[in-house]
Amino acid sequence: SQKIEQNSEALNIQEGKTATLTCNYTNYSPAYLQWYRQDPGRGPVFLLLIRENEKEKRKERLKVTFDTTLKQSLFHITASQPADSATYLCAPSGSASKIIFGSGTRLSIRP
């Protein structure tokens, strides 16, 4: 069955450093992969989408890579700030409609 794995442990990063989160998937070949941010008590919010034919995508301080050989996506936040502290969810999707999420990685940026 399809499996999505994200860093199960919380990630603690010093402000100003680059945070790197990992999303690994097995038993399917997603056509695209999305990343979402979720703050406590709120619904997830869409951040970025990368397609299988794209190696890298950037948006402001965010960068996402998608390696279909390794079956992995990396999510980077450069010049991290305390306001970036949240849980980040990845969703590799093989179908345009059915979107399944990983369990998320909690990121904490300390001043």
Place this chain on the structure above:
Amino acid sequence: DAGVIQSPRHEVTEMGQEVTLRCKPISGHDYLFWYRQTMMRGLELLIYFNNNVPIDDSGMPEDRFSAKMPNASFSTLKIQPSEPRDSAVYFCASSPRTGNTGELFFGEGSRLTVL
């Protein structure tokens, strides 16, 4: 647009009672999803609709759960009878029919506690 609207935001009920969660998607969005989130299992897809028609309900845990979408602007998720293990945050999300982007817009969730 006000975004996806869910009600109630919080619900506390006793085991055996019927629970109905409601969702109003963003106008013009053709897809509607129901998810459940717990610490143990993360964000699980329960069911999704396209143009008010249920497409995949394989995530619905058991027959106690049912979902309907009588029109494009309203959906319900019903649990009858409820059990303590149903305690979770239930999210509704909608998505526009724009190529294959599949970007989801989530509501703020309904936190259900079954005693």
